[in-house]
Amino acid sequence: xxxxxxxxxxxxxxxxxxxxxxxxxxxxxxxxxxxxxxxxxxxxxxxxxxxxxxxxxxxxxxxxxxxxxxxxxxxxxxxxxxxxxxxxxxxxxxxxxxxxxxxxxxxxxxxxxxxxxxxxxxxxxxxxxxxxxxxxxxxxxxxxxxxxxxxxxxxxxxxxxxxxxxxxxxxxxxxxxxxxxxxxxxxxxxxxxxxxxxxxxxxxxxxxxxxxxxxxxxxxxxxxxxxxxxxxxxxxxxxxxxxxxxxxxxxxxxxxxxxxxxxxxxxxxxxxxxxxxxxxxxxxxxxxxxxxxxxxxxxxxxxxxxxxxxxxxxxxxxxxxxxxxxxxxxxxxxxxxxxxxxxxxxxxxxxxxxxxxxxxxxxxxxxxxxxxxxxxxxxxxxxxxxxxxxxxxxxxxxxxxxxxxxxxxxxxxxxxxxxxxxxxxxxxxxxxxxxxxxxxxxxxxxxxxxxxxxxxxxxxxxxxxxxxxxxxxxx
Amino acid sequence: xxxxxxxxxxxxxxxxxxxxxxxxxxxxxxxxxxxxxxxxxxxxxxxxxxxxxxxxxxxxxxxxxxxxxxxxxxxxxxxxxxxxxxxxxxxxxxxxxxxxxxxxxxxxxxxxxxxxxxxxxxxxxxxxxxxxxxxxxxx
Numbered sequence: 140x141x142x143x144x145x146x147x148x149x150x151x152x153x154x155x156x157x158x159x160x161x162x163x164x165x166x167x168x169x170x171x172x173x174x175x176x177x178x179x180x181x182x183x184x185x186x187x188x189x190x191x192x193x194x195x196x197x198x199x200x201x202x203x204x205x206x207x208x209x210x211x212x213x214x215x216x217x218x219x220x221x222x223x224x225x226x227x228x229x230x231x232x233x234x235x236x237x238x239x240x241x242x243x244x245x246x247x248x249x250x251x252x253x254x255x256x257x258x259x260x261x262x263x264x265x266x267x268x269x270x271x272x273x274x275x276x277x278x279x280x281x282x283x284x285x286x287x288x289x290x291x292x293x294x295x296x297x298x299x300x301x302x303x304x305x306x307x308x309x310x311x312x313x314x315x316x317x318x319x320x321x322x323x324x325x326x327x328x329x330x331x332x333x334x335x336x337x338x339x340x341x342x343x344x345x346x347x348x349x350x351x352x353x354x355x356x357x358x359x360x361x362x363x364x365x366x367x368x369x370x371x372x373x374x375x376x377x378x379x380x381x382x383x384x385x386x387x388x389x390x391x392x393x394x395x396x397x398x399x400x401x402x403x404x405x406x407x408x409x410x411x412x413x414x415x416x417x418x419x420x421x422x423x424x425x426x427x428x429x430x431x432x433x434x435x436x437x438x439x440x441x442x443x444x445x446x447x448x449x450x451x452x453x454x455x456x457x458x459x460x461x462x463x464x465x466x467x468x469x470x471x472x473x474x475x476x477x478x479x480x481x482x483x484x485x486x487x488x489x490x491x492x493x494x495x496x497x498x499x500x501x502x503x504x505x506x507x508x509x510x511x512x513x514x515x516x517x518x519x520x521x522x523x524x525x526x527x528x529x530x531x532x533x534x535x536x537x538x539x540x541x542x543x544x545x546x547x548x549x550x551x552x553x554x555x556x557x558x559x560x561x562x563x564x565x566x567x568x569x570x571x572x573x574x575x576x577x578x579x580x581x582x583x584x585x586x587x588x589x590x591x592x593x594x595x596x597x598x599x600x601x602x603x604x605x606x607x608x609x610x611x612x613x614x
Numbered sequence: 615x616x617x618x619x620x621x622x623x624x625x626x627x628x629x630x631x632x633x634x635x636x637x638x639x640x641x642x643x644x645x646x647x648x649x650x651x652x653x654x655x656x657x658x659x660x661x662x663x664x665x666x667x668x669x670x671x672x673x674x675x676x677x678x679x680x681x682x683x684x685x686x687x688x689x690x691x692x693x694x695x696x697x698x699x700x701x702x703x704x705x706x707x708x709x710x711x712x713x714x715x716x717x718x719x720x721x722x723x724x725x726x727x728x729x730x731x732x733x734x735x736x737x738x739x740x741x742x743x744x745x746x747x748x749x750x751x752x753x
Contacts, residue, residue: 179624206627208732208752232729232752269724270692270717328690338727339753377689380729380752384682387733391671404674404733544623545753574725614727 142166142182148597152186152198159190159402165197167536169593172202175542175585179206181213187402188216193223193410195472195479201486201536202593203585207231209405212485215534218411220467220478224399225416226408227386227423229482231463234382234423235430236374238509239307239459240520241438242360243445245367247347247609251565253448254345254610258569260444261343265437267336267614268571275334275436282330283318289428290459293435299442299456303435305498307459308488311431313424320422321378322385329378329429334436338575338614341373342511343441345610346518352602356522359504360457362604369454370518370606371437372511374463375430382426386419411480420465420480427464434459457520458498458507460487462537470532481532489523489535489600497523508600510591513539513584514568514576514613515561518606519591526598535600539587548583549574561611570613579613619647622748627734628726629750637673638700640738640745641680641708645698648681651751652688654723658696660713673705677738677747680708681731689728692717726753 142150145165150173152164164185168176176182181204188210189198195217204213209228218224243250250257266273277285285292290304290311304311318326336343348366351357362368375382390407393415394400401407409415442454465482472479490497490506497506508521516539527533554573557580561568570576594600622629630647634640649658666683670676687693694714701709717724729752737748 206624208734208750269727270689324686324690328686331690377729381686384730388675388679391675404736545628546621546623572725 148593152182157186160186161192162189162194163197164189164200166200166204167593167597167599168202169589172589172593176200176204181206181211184209184211185214187406188214190402191216191218191224191226191406191408192399193219195219195477196532199531199534203485203536203538203540203590205540207484209403210482210484213536213540214484215481215486215531217470217479217481217532220411220480223411223480224408225411225419225465225480226406226482227383227390227419228405228407229484230383230423230465231484232380232383233374233463234379235427235461236463237430237434237459237461238370238372238511239434239438240457240509241369241441241454242362242457243367243369243454245449247365247367250345250367251609254567256448257345257444258567258610258612260448261441261612262569264440264444265336265343265612266334267612269338271335271571272331273334277330277333279326279330282326285333285432286318286321286425286428287316288312289431290435293432298436298439303456306456307431308461311435311459313427315421316424316428317421318425320418321382321425325378325381325385328381329376332376332378333429333433335376336373336437336614337376338571340579341614342514343437343612344370344608346370346606346608348604349517349607350605352604353522356504356603359501360507360520360603361455362520368606369441370509370511371434371441373430373434373437375426376433378429379426382422386422389415389419423465427461431459458509460509462487468532471529479532481534483534485537486534487537488533489521489527490533491523491525491528508535510536510587511538512587513581514579514611515564515566515581515608516587519587520603521591521594521600522603524598524601527600531599535594536590539584539590541583542585543583545578548580549577552577552580566608566611568611568613576613618643621647621651627750628753629748632747634745635743637740637745638703640740640747641677641700641703642698644677644681644747644749645684645695648684649695651726652728653694653725657721658694659715660696661715662693664693664712666710666712668708670706673738674736676706676708677749678731678733678736681749685728685731687712694722728753
């Protein structure tokens with residue numbers, strides 16, 4: 140049975156799409172984007188997720204969805220807290236990979252002449268690139284504190300201010316974290332990597348606001364035309380990767396005990412309330428805290444760079460969101476409130492105004508949603524909506540999504556050519572690796588504006604502002 | 615003549631397809647393929663040994679745990695694997711000595727950060743001296 144188009148931006152995967160689907164699938168896409176989604180295994184993966192026990196609502200995919208491992212990237216699935224399952228693959232390897240945005244008092248004209256100095260200083264002060272260790276050497280005891288307290292640990296140790304914590308999803312600390320649920324290996328892999336950007340699509344970008352779509356929301360978020368902002372995209376590094384690896388094995392081994400069979404091994408899962416399920420959620424929360432601390436430390440160093448190079452002014456943390464996470468939340472389903480575990484795998488929480496988890500100063504507008512584009516294109520600030528709450532468990536898209544393999548991206552262009560091309564467009568780049576740069580060239584990704592337009596028109600987030608980079612630091 | 619391994623590329627994936635005339639050879643070639651993704655495998659010297667024992671649920675699971683072990687040694691201990699000698703290799707048990715050396719920034723080029731080994735389209739099959747393994751890694 141093929142998929143059916145419900146309206147301009149919604150495509151339904153009926154239960155007849157494959158055997159064993161417990162719920163329907165729903166894809167958010169435009170006519171153009173659904174073509175790309177149909178070309179890889181995304182639909183199949185969304186349908187596979189729909190076979191998991193205890194799901195409520197629908198198995199969802201956002202317009203930036205593309206083929207992942209088990210779950211599609213851009214997937215959202217909610218499981219009944221009592222009867223449902225948790226899947227480590229439903230969060231993915233880079234637990235709490237996420238984005239934060241720092242706003243400045245500077246305008247484009249003020250920063251443009253000193254962009255190279257800023258980038259050079261940032262490149263010197265923030266460890267980045269493949270295999271790079273952090274500046275800070277911490278003991279296992281200190282690491283346990285990071286895992287317990289996340290961004291709070293960072294602030295207590297001088298990386299940022301108390302005001303920052305109010306502007307981070309979960310206030311920068313998932314309270315159910317338990318460092319004892321992580322293997323020694325996960326800690327060993329991550330201890331050296333705290334305060335590092337990593338490589339791949341992770342970046343720090345100095346951007347400026349080119350367009351404001353929603354004046355009221357922009358004012359509340361502290362955004363204005365031509366303003367310089369800094370976006371940081373990074374995650375939980377090797378520590379989070381190892382937590383997912385470890386618990387995929389734990390879940391696979393435990394599944395027969397709970398009489399669970401999955402159609403793809405990468406979907407290994409256990410009941411949320413089982414011993415293994417609870418252990419995973421505590422370990423995942425600890426890894427998420429590591430990522431919150433990681434982004435907090437890099438923000439601190441970015442602030443220092445601005446102080447050193449410009450000499451005055453400050454960067455304010457506007458917001459920090461997770462893109463890969465599972466959260467216990469309450470949602471209204473068929474007229475009643477239900478407690479669920481929402482898996483967001485390459486998706487962003489998008490809570491509307493008046494939700495208790497929205498920061499006080501944004502309470503009358505809604506939660507900011509941060510959407511990074513690919514290197515050298517644009518990024519967006521959106522705001523959560525009521526419709527996201529009623530349709531997508533308060534979730535929306537997370538970025539652009541790759542459209543080209545790394546190998547294909549490297550063809551026909553050298554790093555020098557790419558740097559020159561971007562410079563001509565006013566974008567200065569520093570990259571730890573030359574091949575890493577060409578792999579991340581703008582054309583290797585889908586058009587982030589097309590993705591954002593879909594969620595805006597479908598009503599599962601609203602556009603607030605658009606940013607374009609003038610300086611990019613890649614891992 | 616099939617290559618010991620080849621790298622498979624898709625928009626969001628990177629895979630290793632290894633060939634061999636025995637299970638040991640396909641596991642060894644998968645390790646070589648994997649190291650070629652992480653670092654310039656040809657420049658790694660065999661000056662140190664690591665002894666490892668792995669148990670698994672089945673052959674495919676053993677392949678994931680095998681490459682996960684090599685990834686861990688690199689990412690946590692900065693040990694680069696050059697070659698491998700098996701003592702025991704069944705569908706559920708692997709005992710091996712890894713030969714390699716610690717990462718040296720002056721000689722080794724690190725190419726990619728691999729997050730993890732996945733079960734996506736995983737395959738380890740063989741008969742009559744013709745073995746194939748296909749593994750995708752998350753990068």
